[in-house]
Amino acid sequence: MAAYLLGVVLFFLGIAVTIALHEWGHYITARAFGMKVRRFFIGFGPTVLAKQRGETVYGLKAIPVGGFCDIAGMTAQDDIDPADLSRAMYKKPWWQRIVVLSGGVIMNVIVGFLVLYAVAVSSGIPNPDVDTTATVDTVQCVPETQLSETELSSCTGLGPVADAGIEHGDKILAVNGEEMANFTEVRDTILTLPGETATLTIERDEMLFDAPIQVAAVTRLAADGTEITVGAVGMSSLPPTDIYKKYGPVEGVGATARFTGDMIEATWEGLKSFPAKIPGVVASIFGAERDVESPMSVVGASQIGGEFVERSMWDMFFMMLASLNFFLALFNLVPLPPLDGGHIAVVLYEKVRDLFRKMRGKPAGGPADYTKLMPLTVAVAAVLMTIGGLVIIADVVNPIRLFG
Structure with missing residues (x-):
């Protein structure tokens, strides 16, 4: 305290x-x-x-x-x-x-x-040059159904990704020829392809190859609790390394300038959305859930x-x-x-x-x-x-x- x-x-x-x-x-x-x-x-x-x-x-x-x-x-x-x-x-x-x-x-x-x-x-500050390329961590089988918010059904086998020969450490550059900036984009794209064949462009040891994958059609729970059919391939993401980087006195000037530009741009986007968030602030006074990105006063910031x-x-x-x-x-x-x-x-x-x-x-x-x-x-x-x-x-x- x-x-x-x-x-x-x-x-x-x-x-x-x-x-x-x-x-x-x-x-x-x-x-x-x-x-x-x-x-x-x-x-x-x-x-x-x-x-x-x-x-x-x-x-x-x-x-x-x-x-x-x-x-x-x-x-x-x-x-x-x-x-x-x-x-x-x-x-x-x-x-x-x-x-x-x-x-x-x-x-x-x-x-x-x-x-x-x-x-x-x-x-150290967030590294502007961090590599966010989607990188495979683990590969596994794909559960067919979601039983609850925290539980999936059991499954067997290697899973679509492993069947296609994709391994830990492989980088996914594109899906069906469309470049992917990060693992989130890969996931969101795969979700829209249940039952289809997706071609993943893979980089391994500085070599590129295409890996066709049969996307599994699985049942998952939407935010409102209803069942929906989405695509899944059975893999997890390897988090980026060097997300934060400590700089020397000289190189820190340029890195800070770049990060300052990024923060000002993000602040500008937040300022533009400021009026639209006021109703949510008012609602939170009367018990509604408070958005963590809603405006704060001196009191809240402190x-x-x-x-x-x-x-x-x-x-x-x-x-x-x-x-x-x-x-x-x-x-x-x-x-x-x-x-x-x-x-x-x-x-x-x-x-x-x-x-x-x-x-x-x-x-x-x-x-x-x-x-x-x-x-x-x-x-x-x-x-x-x-x-x-x-x-x-x-x-x-x-x-x-x-x-x-």
């Missing part, structure tokens, strides 16, 4: 640091371009600590998750001291504004990369972090923290206010608008009027707060458990 609680606290602190670094990305880029940063706070709620250094007030709020970087003149509607007008953000070139608005996103990507790099050189530390799975702990950084980066790029992506969209709108005005011989149109975006901003903020509240409730009453 002590290890679990330690993991919960450490992951919570990791989230707090992640958000702080996101805001620091805005801070350092704003300062680099001569913009005035009036306040830099970590957390939200009542102020616990505040101290002014130079022109910036630095502070800590009561709840150390979240934060903000108050840049003078972020919009033309902001109240600003006339003496600071030349340093107002909206007065700066469009590309500088985009760099500052993207500073948090860039920082999250950098942090995620550095965390993964540390894992790569210390304990609980998973606790489970990893409890089992000394520090590599998974840090990889999840890296994944969180990538999620925050992509989520903040969504082109809706009040997210960073919404502000970037406004800057790009101003640039495109002024380009067309110039083509018509007109002067630039000036800064966008953010008051017109206020209804959208309030609506988006309300939706995000509602979803966040629902996910937190789900994480409390029906949390995701990776280990039962």
Whole structure:
């Protein structure tokens, strides 16, 4: 229990640091371009600590998750001291504004990369070059029927695979001329061929040959308990080796970059499916089974972090923290206010608008009027707060458990 609680606290602190670094990305880029940063706070709620250094007030709020970087003149509607007008953000070139608005996103990507790099050189990360070719482990006879969820009928003989001369260690490259990426694809293809002859392309000792196999037609139980007829050939898979690989300091850079790209791509796919998973989160509050891939809040993520530390799975702990950084980066790029992506969209709108005005011989149109975006901003903020509240409730009453 002590290890679990330690993991919960450490992951919570990791989230707090992640958000702080996101805001620091805005801070350092704003300062680099001569913009005035009036306040830099970590957390939200009542102020616990505040101290002014130079022109910036630095502070800590009561709840150390979240934060903000108050840049003078972020919009033309902001109240600003006339003496600071030349340093107002909206007065700066469009590309500088985009760099500052993207500073948090860039920082999250950098942090995620550095965390993964540390894992790569210390304990290892998933090997992007792992050989997933379907490899035969055992061959056996094929039971004709499935008696229950965990029991099959008895069988005799060698089985279709053994009858075809296929042995332990053989690699299956194709079925009926169709290339197979892994054993799962081989299995799913065989399932659709009951009673037919399938030709497996086999690699053995760097030699290729075709092995015709008479696929057995067997009865199995579907998810709903009904009997279905599928194909089976009697073999099991040999798991890939070197699934995880530890890298040296130099080669780890390239490997981490590739893995970072894979994680960002997976995060993007997850973000696209995010809205469709909200109904499941709501249902889980009222007792429905919680999908392990459903969205999690700070509470849920910290609980998973606790489970990893409890089992000394520090590599998974840090990889999840890296994944969180990538999620925050992509989520903040969504082109809706009040997210960073919404502000970037406004800057790009101003640039495109002024380009067309110039083509018509007109002067630039000036800064966008953010008051017109206020209804959208309030609506988006309300939706995000509602979803966040629902996910937190789900994480409390029906949390995701990776280990039962």
